[in-house]
Amino acid sequence: MSIDLTLDRIRKLLSHLPPYTRPTIHIAGTNGKGSVSSLVSSILRTSSPPLKVGRFNSPHLISVRDSIALDDKPVSPETYATTRELVEETDRQHGIGASNFERLTSTALMIFEQEQVDIVVLEVGMGGRLDATNVIPDEFVAVSALTSVDLDHQAFLGDTPGAIAKEKAAIARPGKPFVLGPQKYPEVEEIVSNLVGSVGAQLVRARPAIRREWDEEIDGPKPSSSQAPFRGAGPRPVEILLPCFPDPVRASLPLHGDHQLSNLGVALHIISSLVVYSSGSAPCKALQLRQRITSDTISCGISSVSWPGRLSWHSIMVSAPGDISKQMTILADGAHNPASSATLADYVSSLLSVAAAASSPREMTVTYILSLSDSPPKTPLQTLAPLLPPVLPAASFTVLKVRVALLRFTLPDGMPWIKSVPPSTLREAVYSLVPDAEIWSTPDEEAPNRKQLIAALQWAGSVSSCGKDDENLVVLAGSLYLVADLYRLISGAD
Numbered sequence: 322m323s324i325d326l327t328l329d330r331i332r333k334l335l336s337h338l339p340p341y342t343r344p345t346i347h348i349a350g351t352n353g354k355g356s357v358s359s360l361v362s363s364i365l366r367t368s369s370p371p372l373k374v375g376r377f378n379s380p381h382l383i384s385v386r387d388s389i390a391l392d393d394k395p396v397s398p399e400t401y402a403t404t405r406e407l408v409e410e411t412d413r414q415h416g417i418g419a420s421n422f423e424r425l426t427s428t429a430l431m432i433f434e435q436e437q438v439d440i441v442v443l444e445v446g447m448g449g450r451l452d453a454t455n456v457i458p459d460e461f462v463a464v465s466a467l468t469s470v471d472l473d474h475q476a477f478l479g480d481t482p483g484a485i486a487k488e489k490a491a492i493a494r495p496g497k498p499f500v501l502g503p504q505k506y507p508e509v510e511e512i513v514s515n516l517v518g519s520v521g522a523q524l525v526r527a528r529p530a531i532r533r534e535w536d537e538e539i540d541g542p543k544p545s546s547s548q549a550p551f552r553g554a555g556p557r558p559v560e561i562l563l564p565c566f567p568d569p570v571r572a573s574l575p576l577h578g579d580h581q582l583s584n585l586g587v588a589l590h591i592i593s594s595l596v597v598y599s600s601g602s603a604p605c606k607a608l609q610l611r612q613r614i615t616s617d618t619i620s621c622g623i624s625s626v627s628w629p630g631r632l633s634w635h636s637i638m639v640s641a642p643g644d645i646s647k648q649m650t651i652l653a654d655g656a657h658n659p660a661s662s663a664t665l666a667d668y669v670s671s672l673l674s675v676a677a678a679a680s681s682p683r684e685m686t687v688t689y690i691l692s693l694s695d696s697p698p699k700t701p702l703q704t705l706a707p708l709l710p711p712v713l714p715a716a717s718f719t720v721l722k723v724r725v726a727l728l729r730f731t732l733p734d735g736m737p738w739i740k741s742v743p744p745s746t747l748r749e750a751v752y753s754l755v756p757d758a759e760i761w762s763t764p765d766e767e768a769p770n771r772k773q774l775i776a777a778l779q780w781a782g783s784v785s786s787c788g789k790d791d792e793n794l795v796v797l798a799g800s801l802y803l804v805a806d807l808y809r810l811i812s813g814a815d
Contacts (some may be wrong), residue, residue, distance in 0.1 A: 325531040326447075326448065326451040326452075327451060327800075328451060328453070328455060328456055330417050330418060330419045330420065330423055330452045331403075331419060331423040331426065331427060331456050332456055333415065333417050334408070334411060334412055334415075334417050334419050334423065334424075334427050334506050335427055335430070335456060337411050337414075337415055338407070338408070338411060338427065339430060339431065339434060340434075340455065340602070341430045341431075341433075341434050341458070342434065342456045342461060342463065342604075343375065343430075343433050343434060343438055343439075343440065343441045343461060344439070344440045344441070344461060344463045344604035344605050344608070345440070345441045345442075345443050345457050345461050345462050345463060345604075346358075346361060346440065346441065346442045346443065346462075346463055346464050346465075346466070346591060346595070347443050347445070347450075347454065347455075347457065347462055347464070347465045347466070347492050348442070348443065348444050348445065348464055348465075348466045348467075348591075349448075349449040349466070349467050349468070349489040349490070349492050350363075350445075350466075350467050350468025350469055350470060350489065350502065351468070351469060351471040351485070351489075351658070351660065352468065352471060352580075352660050352661050352664070353468050353469050353471050353502065353580065353583070353584045353587070354444050354445065354468045355378055355444060355545075355628060355631065356576060356581060356584040356588075356631055357466065357468055357502075357584050357587045357588045357591070358376060358378060358442045358443075358444045359376075359378075359393075359626055359627070359628040360576075360584065360585060360588035360589075360622075360623065360626050360628075361392055361442050361588045361591050361592065362374050362376045362390070362442045363393065363622040363623070363626040363627075364492065364588065364589075364592055364618070364619050364623065364626075365439075365440060365592075365614075365620075365622070365728065366392055366393060366622065367621040367622035367625065368610075368613040368614050368618050369613055369615070369618050370391075370484055370613065370620075371436045372439040372440055372608065372613065372806075373391070373392060373436070373437075373439045373440075374391075374392055374393070374438060374439065374440055374441070374442060375389075375390070375391055375429075375432070375433035375436065375440070375441040375442070376389075376390040376393065376441070376442045376443075376444075377389055377390075377426070377429040377441070377442070377443050377444060377454070378390075379422070379425070379444065379446045380683075380736070380744070380801055380802070381731060381733075381805075382538070382630060382804065382805045382808055383630060383805055383808050383809050383812065384402075385425070385734065386398065386401050387562075387785070388425065388429070389401065389428070389429045389432055391432075391438065391563065393627075396432055398685070399619055400432060400435075400436075401428070401432070404408075404428050404431050404432050404435065405424070405428045405573070407425045407431065407664075408424050408428045408431060409424060409440075409757075412424060420453075421736065422446055422453055423453045426446070426453040426454055426456075426670075427453075428460050428785035430457075431564065433509075439608055440463070440605075440608065440772055443457070445458035445467065445489070445492065446734065448485075448489060449488050449489040449490065449491050449492040450488050450489075450491030450492070450787040453735045454492075454693065455491070455492055455727075456549035459494045459495060459497075460603065460604065462492075462494045462497055462596075463483055463497065463595060463599070463603050463604060463605050464497060464498050464499075464500060464591050464594045464595055464596075464598075464815045465491055465492045465493050465494055465497060465498070465499045465500070465522065466500040466501075466502070466527075466587055466590075466591050467486070467490055467492075467499070467500070467501050467502060467513060468502045468584065468587055469502055469503065469504060469505060469580075469660070470482055470485055470486045470489060470504060470505075470506065470509045471485075471505060471506075471658065471659070471660035472485065472658070472659070472660075472699070479676060481508075482504070482505075482506040482508060482509050482542040482663050483508040483509060483512045486504075486506075486508075486509040486512050487512055487513075487516060490512070490513040490516045490517060491516065493516065493517045493520045493522040493558060494520070494522055495520055495521040495522060496521060496522070496523070497522055497523065497598075498522070498523045498525050498594035498597075498598055499517045499522040499523065499524055499525065500525045500527050500590045500591050500594060501513055501514075501517075501524060501525065501526050501527060502527050502584070502586065502587040503527065503528075503529060503583045503586070504728070505660070510749065515611045523598075525590055525593075525594055526590075527583075527586045527587045527589075528561065528562075528586050528590075529561075529582040529583040529585070529586040530557055530559040530560065530561040530574070530580065530582045530584070530586050530589065531559065531560060531561065532557060532558065533558050533559060533571065534558065535558050536558065538628040539558070539571050539573075540556075540558050542799050551650060551652075551672060551676065551792075551793065551794045552573070554634075555575075555705075556573035556574055556575040556624065557573065557574050557651060558571070558572075558574075558652070559572055559574045559582065559623075560572075561575070561585070561586060561589055563589055563590070563592075563593040563598050564593050565592075565593040565596040565611075565614075566593075566616055570589065570616050570619050570620060571620060572619065572620040572623035572624055573620075573623070573624045574623055574624075574626075575590070575624065575626060575627070576626065576628060576631070576632070576666060577632040578631075578632045578664060578665075578667070578668045579668075580664045580667075581632075584628030585623065589619070592614060592619060595610050595614070596610050596611050596614055599611065603770055616774055629653075629804075629808065630653055630654065630801055630804040630808075631654060631655060631679075632652065632654050632665070632668055633652070633653045633654070634650060634651070634652055635650070635651050635653055635807070635811060636648050636649070636650050636651075637649055637651060637778065637807075637810070637811055639775075639778045639779050639781075639782040647782065649778065649781070649782045649795060650795065651690075651778075651795045651796075651797055651807070652669075652794065652795065652796045652797070653796075653797045653798070653804050653807055654668075654796070654797075654798045654804070655798070655800060655801035656708070656798045656799065657693070657694060657702075657704065657705060657744065657800050657801065657805050659699075659703050659704055659706065659707055662704055662705065662706075662707040662708045662798075663707035663708075663796055665708060665796070666707045666708045666711065666712070669687065669708075669711050669796060670711060670712045670713075670714075672688075672694070672794060673685065673711060673712070673713055673714070673719075673721070673794070674713075674714040676719075676792070676794075677714055677719040678773075679711060683719055683720070683792060684720040684721075684722060684792070685719055685720070685721055685722070685792045685793070685794070686717070686722040686723075686724060686784050686792065686793045686794070687709070687711050687721065687722070687723055687724070687793075687794045687796065688723075688724040688725070688726065688781040688784060688793065688794070688795045688796070689709075689723075689724070689725045689726065689796050689797075689798065690725075690726045690728070690774075690778070690781055690795070690796070690797040690798075690803070691705070691725060691727055691747060691751075691797075691798060691799040691803075692727070692728055692729055692730040692741055692747075692799045692800050692802070692803040693705075693741065693742040693747060693799045693800055694739060694740065694741060694800050694802070695741065695742050700750075701742050701746060701747055701750040702750040702753065702754070704799070705750050705754060705799075706754060708798070709723070709725075709751060709755050709758075710723055710752040710754065710755045710758075711723065717722070722759070722784075723755050723757075723758045723759070724758065724759040724781070724784065725751050725758050725759070725760050725761070726753070726760075726761045726762070726777040726780055727744040727747045727748055727751070727762035728744060728762065728763045728769065728773045728774065728777055728783055728803075729742075729743075729744065729763065729767075729768075729769040729773070730769055730800050730802035730803040730805070730806055731769050731770075731802065731805070731806050732769070732802070732808075733802055733805075739802070741769065741800070741802070743765040744762040744763050744764070744765055745762070745765050747762070748760055748762055761777065761780045763776075769806075771806075771809075771810065774806050774807065774810055775810070778810075781795045782795070
């Protein structure tokens with residue numbers, strides 16, 4: 322099924338529903354927009370007094386309700402069902418033929434309006450200019466933002482980073498701040514700057530947060546250094562100087578990976594723009610953001626943020642050889658394109674560096690559990706090349722063994738265009754990158770099911786019987802839909 326990008330249907334649908342009037346932060350980007358939206362939402366919720374925050378993200382993880390959050394909690398089944406039925410009945414009555422994502426977006430907007438949230442954090446689904454979320458009237462967009470841009474969805478957005486950036490930056494609104502995050506491609510910054518200027522928006526260039534030394538007065542007692550880097554990591558002390566405060570904001574960031582320093586920078590420049598420009602923005606005037614948002618509330622919001630499926634650590638009980646149940650730690654990440662795979666690869670390499678430096682020469686194992694979406698022109702080889710093989714530090718005497726489990730993910734409801742790559746195709750890509758990898762896979766013809774993931778986890782955990790747990794890293798990646806399968810398994814959901 323093709324995706325027909327247009328705003329005509331959702332505009333018609335919303336014209337028959339109660340008007341949307343919530344102050345909105347609109348965030349686009351190839352990678353990082355989910356992390357930024359979670360940071361912004363968490364910071365706003367911890368303002369004093371707290372703001373009531375609505376957040377819309379896609380795709381969802383365990384349930385479609387996950388994509389619509391009220392104060393960082395999924396909307397209730399009753400509220401979702403009632404509002405969704407209103408939207409779908411309106412669509413039927415008027416013969417609009419809205420897409421599933423357009424109906425979901427409309428449902429989210431109606432819920433936020435019904436709940437009278439103070440402010441909405443709205444993540445773009447794909448692109449920007451013709452994305453369903455871009456239907457928000459100019460007057461209710463408080464800030465727009467663009468995270469890092471890379472090659473993805475080229476069939477819909479363009480073949481170059483510049484062309485893709487132009488589509489994504491088209492969410493800029495006249496007279497409103499537009500926060501631009503750090504970019505990999507120089508052409509992106511020039512194109513976005515020109516577009517934002519032509520629209521009459523106010524360009525704000527976001528600087529990344531930086532690491533700082535641990536300060537017990539700010540961060541509390543310093544935890545002892547971990548001797549098991551494959552069991553997760555604690556928060557990192559960071560700081561950043563913002564236009565809205567005379568002194569740097571200092572906090573502990575629980576999100577892992579160096580890329581989160583850039584994402585935090587984008588999130589905090591969004592918050593700073595809200596504070597600086599809120600007095601002149603009609604939708605935000607009554608919120609008194611300058612009084613409610615302080616360095617302390619921002620720090621609290623950063624330290625309490627959670628964004629599952631992005632360099633997230635989880636423990637799960639699996640059966641080892643001999644029917645013995647054992648605890649296994651898994652690093653889960655929804656890396657699904659070359660850029661996000663490179664980010665995951667950097668984090669894996671940093672873990673390996675710590676492990677290699679912590680002991681004498683030894684053998685370590687990295688086991689990947691992988692599944693990919695079929696999204697031409699992007700190929701499995703292109704997506705996996707940054708990730709495989711994992712890189713050990715120079716001059717390391719550690720021997721690294723690579724194992725890979727390949728399977729399909731469960732297809733998401735309401736998205737018939739999503740297809741998983743056959744395991745045999747993934748096998749070819751893995752062998753071309755790591756010829757000596759040990760591979761386990763499911764049959765191509767077998768439909769994805771819960772037992773396949775359990776079997777892959779059991780196979781991944783079986784290596785631990787030959788060595789210490791802190792010498793074996795298990796990484797589940799390649800698709801958020803596979804991460805969702807893991808979360809359903811952990812939670813016991815169907």
